[in-house]
Amino acid sequence: MDKDCLFCKIIAGEIPSAKVYEDEFVFAFKDINPIAPVHYLFVPKTHICCAKKINPENSQYVAKIFEAMAEVSKQENIESYRIVNNCGEDAGQSVMHLHFHLLAGKKMGWGEQSLG
Ligand code: 5GP
């Protein structure tokens, strides 16, 4: 855990969040500024700054996140969804704790215009 990290504080309960899922490896909560009717953030319960730092020692957290996303979407009858990870500033990463956006509930575009 990183004492200066927003998502570490959310995982620890120091900052409130609308939790949607939790297990030993994964914490998931509603994005505070949703861009789709369903917008959840799935984060590992260990501080990994970004996708660049995924390695053989911590990749189990990533696998567990994808399992959790499958479980939550099944429980909530979410038929179709998009998973997004922004890695680095130009890609739009604003919180330096690895997270995957789960977006659903609307028809989504694809291609250059969807990149903003
Ligand atoms: P990024 O831009 O790094 O890919 O995604 C960070 C996400 O975290 C953004 O979608 C933003 O709305 C969300 N976010 C930032 N601060 C908070 C917060 O305090 N609580 C919650 N629930 N979401 C946050």
Ligand code: ZN
């Ligand atoms: Zn963190």
